[in-house]
Amino acid sequence: xxxxxxxxxxxxxxILLGWGMPEDNAEISSEILSWSDLHGVDSHGISMIPGYxxxxxxxxxxxxxxxxxxxxxxxIAVVDGDxxxxxxxxxxxxxxxxxxxxxxxxxxxAVRNSAHFGATGYYTLMAAKExxxxxxxxxxxxxxxxxxxxxxxxxxxxxxxxxxPTADGQPFLLxxxxxxVAAGRVRNKANEGLPAPDGWVxxxxxxxxxxxxxVQKGGYLTSLGGSPENSSYKGYGLATMVNILGSCLSGATLxxxxxxxxxxxxxxxxxxxxxxxxxxxxxxxxxxxxDVSLFLGHLRSTPPVDPERPVMVAGDPQWKLAEExxxxxxxxxxxxxxxxxxxxxxxxxxxxxx
Amino acid sequence: xxxxxxxxxxxxxxILLGWGMPEDNAEISSEILSWSDLHGVDSHGISMIPGYxxxxxxxxxxxxxxxxxxxxxxxIAVVDGDxxxxxxxxxxxxxxxxxxxxxxxxxxxAVRNSAHFGATGYYTLMAAKExxxxxxxxxxxxxxxxxxxxxxxxxxxxxxxxxxPTADGQPFLLxxxxxxVAAGRVRNKANEGLPAPDGWVxxxxxxxxxxxxxVQKGGYLTSLGGSPENSSYKGYGLATMVNILGSCLSGATLxxxxxxxxxxxxxxxxxxxxxxxxxxxxxxxxxxxxDVSLFLGHLRSTPPVDPERPVMVAGDPQWKLAEExxxxxxxxxxxxxxxxxxxxxxxxxxxxxx
Numbered sequence: 001x002x003x004x005x006x007x008x009x010x011x012x013x014x015i016l017l018g019w020g021m022p023e024d025n026a027e028i029s030s031e032i033l034s035w036s037d038l039h040g041v042d043s044h045g046i047s048m049i050p051g052y053x054x055x056x057x058x059x060x061x062x063x064x065x066x067x068x069x070x071x072x073x074x075x076i077a078v079v080d081g082d083x084x085x086x087x088x089x090x091x092x093x094x095x096x097x098x099x100x101x102x103x104x105x106x107x108x109x110a111v112r113n114s115a116h117f118g119a120t121g122y123y124t125l126m127a128a129k130e131x132x133x134x135x136x137x138x139x140x141x142x143x144x145x146x147x148x149x150x151x152x153x154x155x156x157x158x159x160x161x162x163x164x165p166t167a168d169g170q171p172f173l174l175x176x177x178x179x180x181v182a183a184g185r186v187r188n189k190a191n192e193g194l195p196a197p198d199g200w201v202x203x204x205x206x207x208x209x210x211x212x213x214x215v216q217k218g219g220y221l222t223s224l225g226g227s228p229e230n231s232s233y234k235g236y237g238l239a240t241m242v243n244i245l246g247s248c249l250s251g252a253t254l255x256x257x258x259x260x261x262x263x264x265x266x267x268x269x270x271x272x273x274x275x276x277x278x279x280x281x282x283x284x285x286x287x288x289x290x291d292v293s294l295f296l297g298h299l300r301s302t303p304p305v306d307p308e309r310p311v312m313v314a315g316d317p318q319w320k321l322a323e324e325x326x327x328x329x330x331x332x333x334x335x336x337x338x339x340x341x342x343x344x345x346x347x348x349x350x351x352x353x354x
Numbered sequence: 355x356x357x358x359x360x361x362x363x364x365x366x367x368x369i370l371l372g373w374g375m376p377e378d379n380a381e382i383s384s385e386i387l388s389w390s391d392l393h394g395v396d397s398h399g400i401s402m403i404p405g406y407x408x409x410x411x412x413x414x415x416x417x418x419x420x421x422x423x424x425x426x427x428x429x430i431a432v433v434d435g436d437x438x439x440x441x442x443x444x445x446x447x448x449x450x451x452x453x454x455x456x457x458x459x460x461x462x463x464a465v466r467n468s469a470h471f472g473a474t475g476y477y478t479l480m481a482a483k484e485x486x487x488x489x490x491x492x493x494x495x496x497x498x499x500x501x502x503x504x505x506x507x508x509x510x511x512x513x514x515x516x517x518x519p520t521a522d523g524q525p526f527l528l529x530x531x532x533x534x535v536a537a538g539r540v541r542n543k544a545n546e547g548l549p550a551p552d553g554w555v556x557x558x559x560x561x562x563x564x565x566x567x568x569v570q571k572g573g574y575l576t577s578l579g580g581s582p583e584n585s586s587y588k589g590y591g592l593a594t595m596v597n598i599l600g601s602c603l604s605g606a607t608l609x610x611x612x613x614x615x616x617x618x619x620x621x622x623x624x625x626x627x628x629x630x631x632x633x634x635x636x637x638x639x640x641x642x643x644x645d646v647s648l649f650l651g652h653l654r655s656t657p658p659v660d661p662e663r664p665v666m667v668a669g670d671p672q673w674k675l676a677e678e679x680x681x682x683x684x685x686x687x688x689x690x691x692x693x694x695x696x697x698x699x700x701x702x703x704x705x706x707x708x
Binding site (some may be wrong): 071073074075076078104105106107108110133146147148149150151152154155162164172174176180181197198199200205206207224225226228229231232233235236237238240241242244245247248249251252254256257265275277279281282283287288291292294295296299302303304305306309310311312313314 | 458502594597598604645659664
C-alpha cells in the first residue's frame, strides 16, 4: 500500500534519529528525501537508505555533521561539510548562497568533505522559491560512465540542475543526470525482460550493447547523446564541467581518484557547487518572472505529436506527480520495503509504513 | 587553396570596414570570426558573412554599435548592445564580467539589443586566458527545434559554453549546441547522399526521419538526446535554461516571439548571458588549476576503444586543428568563396583570398 507523505517522512526521520542524527539534521534530511519520492525522483529518496546505511557503517558519512563556512566574501563561500551525509551540508550551502545573492545579486558556494545529497533539484528549488535562479551540481562516488571513445569508467551520472521562478508560482526546474539515462532505467528494462535501447549502454570494450545487464558485467553507461555520432561528447563535456565545479573548485576528491585515493580520512569527500542569481539585480522586480512565464507558456502551447501527450517544460511532470502522490500516497516496492524494515529494526526506529 | 590565417582575418576586416564598421569594432569582430574558422568552428566564422550582410541590409545589425552598461553593481551588469552585430557587444560584456570577477570573485553580465555573436566558446576562453572560469550562452534567431513531444519549431540551437583554466596552459573548453547536431552536420549528410542517422531530425509531424533534407521541408532538429526514450527532454531543458538566462534576464526578445514580435524597432534584439568565477576566490592560487589538469589527465588516459582515436577532453580537438590550420591555412569552400568575393566587391573591400 502506498505510504502517506507524512508517514513516509516520519519513517525516514525515525531511521535517521535511530542512526544518531540530531533532531535538526534529521528534520532537514528527511524533508529532502521525502520531497524526492513525492516528486517522482524515486532513485534519490527512500531507496537510498540502504546505501546510506552502508556509508554510515563504513564511517564515511557522519550523522552529526555541523557544516561550516571556512572562507567567504559577500559573494562566495567555501563550506566544509564536516564529513556529513550530503543533505545537511548541501542545504546549509544553498541557504548561504541564497542569503549572499539577496545582498550581492549573485553568489557561488563550493562544498567539500560531504557525501551523497539526494536530488539536486531540491536545492535549486530552494532558490526558486525565494524568487532567485538556482544552479547546482555535484560530483558522484559511483564510477560507471566511459568518456566518449573510451573503454573504462571514469565518470558518474554527474547531475546538473537549474531552477528559475515564474510569475505563476510554478518554477522551471531542470534536474538531469548528464548520462543518457540513469542506471535505474537500464535496470527497469532488465526487470521487464526488454533489451536496452540503442545508445543507452556500452559493453566492457566500449562497443554499443543492447544487454540491459551489461553494466553489471563490466559495461558502462553512456554520456547524454549516447554515441559519438549523436554527440555524446556533449554529455561527456557537461559531466566534466560538473566535476570541475563540484570537485576542483572546492578541493574535494576527484571521481578519478576513487575509490582508493579519497583525500579525507573519514568521509566520502564528495564536492558540490551551488550558484544563485537574483533576477531583481538585472531587471525591475517582476519583469524576469513575467518573461519566464510567457516563454514557458509559448513552449507548452506547442502542438503535440500525440494529443494525449501535451508538451511540457522541465518541472511540470514533477508538480503533477507530487499532487497525485500527496493525495494517493507514495508507492514503495515490496523488496525495498522489506530492506527498510530491517534497517529500521536494526536502528530501533518505530515503524510507520504499514 | 586554403587561406593563411593573416589573409583570412584581413579579408574579414576589409569587408567589415567596407560595411562602415569603425576600425576598433572591425578589429574585434574579425579576430573573433577568424578564431572560429582557425579552431574548426566553420559554421560560425567566415560562412556567417552572407547572413550578416542580410541582417545589415535589413537594418537589424548596426556596424557602429557602442555597447554600454545600463545598470551595474560590483557583481553584475546589464549591457545594451546598441543594436550591434553581436561580437562587439559580447566582447564588451565578457570584458566587463572579467573585470568584475577579478574584484568580486564572481560576476554575471546580461546583454540585450544584440545580434549573432559567432562562436560562444570565444568568450568563455577570454575568461580562461585570464585564469578564470567562464560560462556563456545566447538566444538564437533561427527557430528550428521542436520541444520534446511537440510538432512545431520553438527553439534554436541555443549554445552553452564553459571554459576553465588549467595548470598546463591549455584550457578546458566546452562549446556545444543543445541540439543533437547542428543544421550544418545534417546538410553535410545530404551533400554526401547519406541518410540522417537515427535521432538527428524529425519530420513536420514530429516523427523520426532519416531524410537529411527534412529540415528544409518543414521538419525539425532534435534536442540533445534525440528522442524521448534517449532523454531529449534534457537537451530541451538545457535549451530552455539558455533562453531564460539569455533573454529573460536581459529583457531581450524571446525566441518564441520571433520573427514578428521583436521588441526593438531596429535591431535583432538577441540576448546573451556571461558568467565568470575566479577560482582564487575559492582556493589558494594554483590549486584549482592543478586539480583541473590532474582530472583532465585522468580522463585523457582512459584506454581508448580504438588505439588510433585517443580519448580527449573538450577543447583538445580545437587546439589541434588550430595548430594545423595556422600552419597549413584555413580551407574555404569554392561556393562560399565566390559568395564572399561578391560581398567584398559590393563593399568595395580589397581581396585577400587568392
